[in-house]
Amino acid sequence: MKVNSKTTKSWFNCWSNKYDQTLGKISFHRDLLDLIASNSKVKDGDKILDVGCGTGLLSLRLLQKSDCAIIGVDYSKEMLDIFKDKIKKLKLHNKVSVGLIDANSLNFKKNTFDIVVSSVALHHLRDKLQVVRTIFRILKPGGIFIIGEIDMDSTGKHTDPQRLKRIVKALEQEWIPALQDAGVKAFSQMYDNGKKHIFNQGEYCLSFKQWADICKKAGFGPVSIRRVSRHKVFGVILAKKPVN
Ligand SMILES: C[S@@+](CC[C@H](N)C(=O)[O-])C[C@H]1O[C@@H](n2cnc3c(N)ncnc32)[C@H](O)[C@@H]1O
Structure with missing residues (x-):
């Protein structure tokens, strides 16, 4: 079965009202x-x-740390609706705005942002270099791009046993905390997600080194990697847009 990006969007649309109680926990x-x-x-x-x-x-989280201004974009209307409810409840209209936008078509002006962040979202995109190049363009010189991801190289032939071993080894570190922290429902969500990872059905994860290489190719430098101390398979790729 081939799962396209429309199916991934439907998956998030259905998951939206359980999201904060599952992955968010x-x-x-x-x-x-x-x-x-x-x-x-x-x-x-x-x-x-x-x-x-x-x-x-x-x-x-970022708004708790400073008096910044955020634009959040996502292609799932249902996920955004939950975010919008929070913005309303917390009276954050003057600090946050959201847009129903596909990350493949970010259309902001050059040198607009000080920081671009993305957490466990960009692995859903097939053409990562294209989006990273766009992010480079819309960041101000000296701005930073932070990608939060799982360090998992899912490239290669689906039947390659080495590839399968790599994926299962990484996912083991995702599923065990999922079961412990958020219970059986979350685990069942993550397990579904595991099959998508194995067959590259809307999930196209890369290793941190592969992410770092893409950032460098797009013009970023320096690029560094930091890991979550309790869960080392998760971490961030920190990429700076040079000043000149
Ligand atoms: C696992 S959730 C992460 C949400 C949030 N960043 C977090 O860490 O809680 C992945 C999000 O990426 C969004 N997404 C996936 N592909 C996308 C695309 N091509 N354009 C915009 N959003 C996308 C999904 O709709 C979903 O809301």
Whole structure:
């Protein structure tokens, strides 16, 4: 069965109202958001883009740290609706806005943002170099791009046993905390996700080194990697747009 990006979007649309109680409750995800927020060095007045913002968990973390302005974009209307409810409840209209936008077609002006963040979203995109190049263009010189991801190289032939071993080894570190922290329902969601990872059905994960190489190819430098201390398979790729 071939799963296209439309199916991935439907998956998130259905998952949206359980998202914060499942993935949002798992220790590696919380730690990852904290790692992104602390490495962002966000300061008052910064203009930030959150790509694949979902229900806004990362954007809200960044807003707790500073008086910044955030645009969150996602292609799932249902995920965004949950984020919008939070914005309304927390009266954050003057700080956050959201857009129903596919990350493959980011259409912001050159040199717009101080920081671009993305947490466990960009692996859903097939053409990563194209989107990373666009992010490079819309970041201000000296701006930073932070990708929070799982370090998992899922490239190669589906039947290659070495590839399968790599994926299962990484996913083991995702499923066990999922079961422990968020219970059986979350685990069943993650297990479904595991099959998608194995067959590259809407999930096209890369190793951190592969991500770093893409960032360098797009013009970023320096590029570094930081890992979540309790869950080392998760971490961030930190890429700086040179000043000149
Ligand atoms: C696992 S969720 C992560 C949400 C949020 N960043 C977080 O860490 O909680 C992945 C999100 O990426 C979004 N997404 C996937 N592919 C996308 C695309 N091509 N354009 C925009 N959003 C996309 C999904 O709709 C979903 O909300």
